[in-house]
Amino acid sequence: MEQFLEQFPIVINSLNVGFLQTLKLFAVTLIGALPLGLLISFGTRSKIKIISGFFKIIIWIVRGTPLMIQLLIIFYFPGLVLNKPIWGGSEAGRFAASSVAFIFNYACYFSEIFRGGIQSIPVGQDEAGFVLGMTKTQIFFRVKLLQMIKRIVPPMSNEILTLVKDTSLARIIALQEIIWAGQAFMKGSQGISGAIWPLFFTAIYYLVFNGILTVLFGRIEKKLEYFK
Amino acid sequence: MALLEVNHICKSFKHVEVLKDINFSLDKGDVLAIIGSSGSGKTTLLRCLNFLERPDSGVICVDGKNIFDSNDPSLLKESVIRQNRLHFGMVFQQFNLFPQYTVLGNLTLAAKLAAKNSYAKDKDGDNSSEKAVLDDIDKRAMQLLEKVGLTAKKDSYPCELSGGQQQRVAIARALMLTPDILCFDEPTSALDPELTKEVLRVIRGLKSSDSTMIVVTHEMDFAREVADKVIFMANGIIEEAGTSEEVFTNPKSPILKNFLNS
Ligand SMILES: Nc1ncnc2c1ncn2[C@@H]1O[C@H](COP(=O)(O)OP(=O)(O)OP(=O)(O)O)[C@@H](O)[C@H]1O
Ligand SMILES: [Mg+2]
Numbered sequence: 334m335e336q337f338l339e340q341f342p343i344v345i346n347s348l349n350v351g352f353l354q355t356l357k358l359f360a361v362t363l364i365g366a367l368p369l370g371l372l373i374s375f376g377t378r379s380k381i382k383i384i385s386g387f388f389k390i391i392i393w394i395v396r397g398t399p400l401m402i403q404l405l406i407i408f409y410f411p412g413l414v415l416n417k418p419i420w421g422g423s424e425a426g427r428f429a430a431s432s433v434a435f436i437f438n439y440a441c442y443f444s445e446i447f448r449g450g451i452q453s454i455p456v457g458q459d460e461a462g463f464v465l466g467m468t469k470t471q472i473f474f475r476v477k478l479l480q481m482i483k484r485i486v487p488p489m490s491n492e493i494l495t496l497v498k499d500t501s502l503a504r505i506i507a508l509q510e511i512i513w514a515g516q517a518f519m520k521g522s523q524g525i526s527g528a529i530w531p532l533f534f535t536a537i538y539y540l541v542f543n544g545i546l547t548v549l550f551g552r553i554e555k556k557l558e559y560f561k
Numbered sequence: 562m563a564l565l566e567v568n569h570i571c572k573s574f575k576h577v578e579v580l581k582d583i584n585f586s587l588d589k590g591d592v593l594a595i596i597g598s599s600g601s602g603k604t605t606l607l608r609c610l611n612f613l614e615r616p617d618s619g620v621i622c623v624d625g626k627n628i629f630d631s632n633d634p635s636l637l638k639e640s641v642i643r644q645n646r647l648h649f650g651m652v653f654q655q656f657n658l659f660p661q662y663t664v665l666g667n668l669t670l671a672a673k674l675a676a677k678n679s680y681a682k683d684k685d686g687d688n689s690s691e692k693a694v695l696d697d698i699d700k701r702a703m704q705l706l707e708k709v710g711l712t713a714k715k716d717s718y719p720c721e722l723s724g725g726q727q728q729r730v731a732i733a734r735a736l737m738l739t740p741d742i743l744c745f746d747e748p749t750s751a752l753d754p755e756l757t758k759e760v761l762r763v764i765r766g767l768k769s770s771d772s773t774m775i776v777v778t779h780e781m782d783f784a785r786e787v788a789d790k791v792i793f794m795a796n797g798i799i800e801e802a803g804t805s806e807e808v809f810t811n812p813k814s815p816i817l818k819n820f821l822n823s
Contacts, residue, residue, distance in 0.1 A: 455655075455657075457653060457655055457657035458657060458659065460613055460651075460653070460657065461651075461653065461657035461658070461659070462671070463613065463646070464613070464646060464649070464650070464651040464735075465670075465671035465734070465735075465737075465738060466643050466644070466646065466647045466671055466675060466738065467670075467671050467674060471674050475670060475674065476659050476670075479661045480660065480661060483661075559661075559718060560660040560661045560718050560719070560720055561660055561719075561720040
């Protein structure tokens with residue numbers, strides 16, 4: 334017990350640092366993948382067969398392979414195969430590579446949710462806008478976007494909760510996120526080794542953070558309940 | 562001269578001819594009822610007038626000006642179409658209100674966007690006059706809500722209204738942009754008989770205020786009462802046309818006789 338109390342502040346400190354990296358990767362992924370996903374969803378809906386086909390193949394590849402492999406390929410491929418190590422070996426380089434992999438991967442999942450959201454809006458909404466002389470852009474932003482957001486909040490929140498947990502995959506390229514930080518105390522770090530409880534303890538961080546997100550999404554859903 | 566002239570309109574969907582050489586004209590202030598069995602092409606005809614479908618050939622002329630001519634590519638530009646389609650208002654069978662806007666918002670959205678756009682283009686326009694224009698739009702919307710008897714509902718959302726009320730909002734919304742001709746595609750067929758009455762009352766009210774209207778309907782009694790002219794469509798052609806009296810009391814075509822008796 335005494336030993337635990339001694340270890341506790343050291344471990345928490347370290348986990349906090351790791352979790353900050355987790356949150357950073359989470360935030361960067363969201364900021365990048367939401368707009369990119371919207372663009373990809375437009376791409377898959379293009380009337381030009383080559384364009385829509387191209388995007389559908391990309392989505393198929395990205396969703397059909399493990400994110401872990403994508404991380405490894407994005408991180409190692411330029412250096413090992415092309416002999417152009419663009420990422421460097423620093424934590425910043427690993428973070429950049431992780432961000433690219435996560436943004437790309439999640440944009441593809443988001444795009445399918447967006448596509449479902451757009452397609453679920455009855456064509457009558459477009460037509461009502463057209464006969465009132467509105468432009469396509471006006472109809473999208475002023476009429477369809479909010480209806481689409483309302484429909485995608487539930488599947489989106491699912492995906493985003495998964496993203497929080499998925500960030501831990503980035504430790505495969507040694508990104509120092511929270512699980513990496515917890516694991517370090519098993520191998521030995523800052524005078525502590527063979528301790529498994531820090532690793533278990535990381536679950537609490539995820540749990541609390543996802544709890545906050547769940548409340549937040551619940552609020553958004555409530556806010557959009559005023560229309561059907 | 563007629564307000565609306567439709568000449569030689571043809572429309573096919575994948576080699577199925579849905580409209581075969583449609584010709585008719587409509588005078589200002591007249592109400593035209595289009596009747597006919599399911600699949601005869603009534604909706605497609607209305608959608609061609611509103612540019613929701615593009616006819617394969619033909620000419621549509623409003624007030625002496627061509628607004629559609631399959632041989633005139635300058636009329637097919639998106640911005641030109643957007644202007645020209647405002648000659649027509651459209652009331653849909655399924656109302657198609659914008660759910661996230663209040664009743665008032667539904668009426669004013671398009672008008673305000675158009676007003677803001679024209680002010681954005683003309684950068685020197687001062688803000689006070691823009692505000693006056695937007696206030697005018699609100700005022701006009703309130704007048705139209707009064708006309709359809711829904712002033713009290715101006716802040717309600719569509720999901721809080723009955724079907725009949727929603728359709729009356731849709732009618733007011735279509736009137737906001739002062740179309741020359743207001744089109745209705747079976748405006749009451751999604752409604753209970755009781756709610757149908759209130760919508761038909763509004764349309765009757767519009768007739769007495771001299772609006773020009775085209776009404777696709779299965780309500781024969783209503784068509785007979787309110788229409789100045791009637792077109793009976795069958796298999797993509799105008800099988801018979803005439804005054805309400807001629808079509809309903811003295812039908813000539815056997816298909817029409819059959820239709821009226823069923
Ligand atoms: N977008 C489309 N693609 C293919 N065929 C279509 C399309 N729209 C209409 N049609 C066909 O055109 C024909 C006429 O349809 P339309 O909707 O104009 O008939 P209608 O007279 O309005 O019928 P109803 O009384 O049932 O509303 C039908 O055979 C229909 O299947
Ligand atoms: Mg129809």
